Amino acid sequence: MNPQADWEQIERLFHEAVDLPAHERQTLLDSAPAAVRAEVESLLKAEDNTFLAVPPVHLAADLVDHQPGALAAGQKIGRYEIESLVTVGGMGEVYLARDPHGAPVALKILRRHLVLSPQAVDRFETEARAASALRHPNIITVCESGESAAGLFIAMEWVDGRTIRQVMNEGTVGPVRAADWSAQASRALAAAHAAGILHRDIKPDNMIVRNDGVLKILDFGLARLAGPVRIEPDSIGASGTISGTLSGTLLYMSPEILRGETATSASDVFSLGALLYELWTGRHPFAGETPLDVYEAIEGRLVAPPSTVRPGIPPAIDALILRMLDRDPDHRPSTADACEVFSKSSTTP
Amino acid sequence: MNSEGEVTSLLTAWSKGDPNALNELMPLVYNELHRMARRAWSGQQGVTLQPTALINEAYLKLAGAGNTSFQNRSHFFAVACTAMRQILVNHAKSRHAGKRGSGQFDLSLDDVQVSVNQEAAEVVALHEALERLQAIDERKSKVVEMRYFGGFSIEETAQALGISVITANRDWRLARTWLIREMSGEKP
Numbered sequence: 001m002n003p004q005a006d007w008e009q010i011e012r013l014f015h016e017a018v019d020l021p022a023h024e025r026q027t028l029l030d031s032a033p034a035a036v037r038a039e040v041e042s043l044l045k046a047e048d049n050t051f052l053a054v055p056p057v058h059l060a061a062d063l064v065d066h067q068p069g070a071l072a073a074g075q076k077i078g079r080y081e082i083e084s085l086v087t088v089g090g091m092g093e094v095y096l097a098r099d100p101h102g103a104p105v106a107l108k109i110l111r112r113h114l115v116l117s118p119q120a121v122d123r124f125e126t127e128a129r130a131a132s133a134l135r136h137p138n139i140i141t142v143c144e145s146g147e148s149a150a151g152l153f154i155a156m157e158w159v160d161g162r163t164i165r166q167v168m169n170e171g172t173v174g175p176v177r178a179a180d181w182s183a184q185a186s187r188a189l190a191a192a193h194a195a196g197i198l199h200r201d202i203k204p205d206n207m208i209v210r211n212d213g214v215l216k217i218l219d220f221g222l223a224r225l226a227g228p229v230r231i232e233p234d235s236i237g238a239s240g241t242i243s244g245t246l247s248g249t250l251l252y253m254s255p256e257i258l259r260g261e262t263a264t265s266a267s268d269v270f271s272l273g274a275l276l277y278e279l280w281t282g283r284h285p286f287a288g289e290t291p292l293d294v295y296e297a298i299e300g301r302l303v304a305p306p307s308t309v310r311p312g313i314p315p316a317i318d319a320l321i322l323r324m325l326d327r328d329p330d331h332r333p334s335t336a337d338a339c340e341v342f343s344k345s346s347t348t349p
Numbered sequence: 350m351n352s353e354g355e356v357t358s359l360l361t362a363w364s365k366g367d368p369n370a371l372n373e374l375m376p377l378v379y380n381e382l383h384r385m386a387r388r389a390w391s392g393q394q395g396v397t398l399q400p401t402a403l404i405n406e407a408y409l410k411l412a413g414a415g416n417t418s419f420q421n422r423s424h425f426f427a428v429a430c431t432a433m434r435q436i437l438v439n440h441a442k443s444r445h446a447g448k449r450g451s452g453q454f455d456l457s458l459d460d461v462q463v464s465v466n467q468e469a470a471e472v473v474a475l476h477e478a479l480e481r482l483q484a485i486d487e488r489k490s491k492v493v494e495m496r497y498f499g500g501f502s503i504e505e506t507a508q509a510l511g512i513s514v515i516t517a518n519r520d521w522r523l524a525r526t527w528l529i530r531e532m533s534g535e536k537p
Contacts, residue, residue: 007485007486011523014523014526015519015522015523018522042530043523043526043527043530044526045530046526046527046529046530046533047526047529048525048526048529051525051528051529052475052493052496052497052525052528056437056441056468056469056472056497056498
């Protein structure tokens with residue numbers, strides 16, 4: 001057959017069929033030659049009006065990113081005054097700023113070109129909404145979110161401290177601190193779950209311990225109200241682009257998320273379990289040389305009880321962390337259950 | 350010859366069927382757009398980020414405000430969208446290649462980087478799929494180039510390509526669907 005003639009037939013049939021009701025569409029398709037019909041049917045399945053809706057300008061980031069931290073000290077963002085740049089990330093910058101009373105706030109600013117990325121804006125707004133819906137001593141407080149000449153911003157409580165990732169990188173965390181942080185983290189997450197909000201990105205980089213010992217969970221950027229939310233397997237690099245930054249997240253992903261299933265509160269429990277295992281033992285339960293090793297470990301590696309890695313861990317905690325890492329979400333404890341065990345252990349060291 | 354005269358005479362030569370004119374025109378347009386994009390996107394507030402606006406501005410700059418030839422303008426837009434596609438795809442590629450294995454644990458910001466890198470990979474995949482579409486149906490690939498990489502509306506795309514709005518719409522719809530299917534790897 002002549003491919004050009006085929007293509008013309010395919011094109012004609014596609015346009016005739018695409019707006020028809022299902023049964024008429026079928027009759028029309030049935031009358032076409034098999035090869036043309038197969039092609040058109042496969043195209044009709046793929047129809048999606050939102051695809052290619054926005055020019056990918058925000059991806060030309062190296063054109064844009066050569067001035068990170070462009071805001072100068074003294075500059076006003078809303079009612080806040082910039083003091084210094086704290087960190088630069090993919091989404092924008094975090095600044096130390098002062099409110100009109102001189103109190104410090106963390107000001108997160110969405111990088112300007114990302115305003116064109118619906119995904120980034122959605123994520124940014126989710127963070128502002130989810131965290132401000134939660135009032136808990138162990139969850140970072142959002143003071144205000146809005147739009148200024150510099151773009152979208154979120155003003156958050158300023159926390160002087162270090163992330164759990166930073167603390168763990170520096171050395172062993174003793175059982176007293178481990179117990180205390182386990183209790184605080186599970187209390188925060190239990191409160192979020194009670195309010196119907198999932199975090200979906202629990203990892204040591206997202207927990208910060210203030211210098212006075214109070215732990216705060218940050219970054220509700222992926223948070224969603226509990227419910228059937230699908231994380232597309234695509235978002236974990238189906239195109240083979242597994243990066244170093246990704247493996248940081250991959251280490252704390254539950255097996256059901258890796259399989260592309262719906263995230264539930266049990267998925268947060270698994271992530272917290274992996275984090276706490278590492279916190280108590282100093283060893284990550286799914287550590288591996290490559291992202292693929294990690295992937296396989298999460299899918300199937302037998303997890304040794306924490307106490308076999310570091311002796312002396314109380315039996316109740318040993319058993320609890322293992323249950324949090326159960327591959328079957330239904331067999332994992334709830335955050336409220338975990339919270340109860342940890343709260344007991346942290347008061348009786 | 351200054352760039353105004355040069356671009357105008359290249360556009361005219363090209364519309365008269367001289368294929369070499371396009372080869373000379375493309376680098377001029379690419380360089381100008383790239384320079385303008387770098388300036389416009391480098392953080393000044395209140396400057397547009399839309400490729401369409403840059404392309405219009407580039408036209409005024411390169412062909413001159415006095416150049417009112419409708420045909421020249423249409424041809425320029427078509428060339429400029431190809432250049433814009435190259436710019437965006439090149440940057441997506443470098444982003445995509447540069448971020449591998451950085452192993453950075455930044456304060457809670459890195460998932461966006463992951464998702465933007467993912468988008469970058471998708472743009473590169475789209476670019477490759479578009480090359481395959483071009484082999485089957487060049488006009489449709491051009492419609493996608495103008496709509497997606499150039500940010501032009503259906504009406505502007507139709508005008509620039511000298512086709513009716515209805516045809517542009519139909520091309521856009523089929524091309525987009527074909528690309529989704531192509532990128533998902535599900536062949537019939």
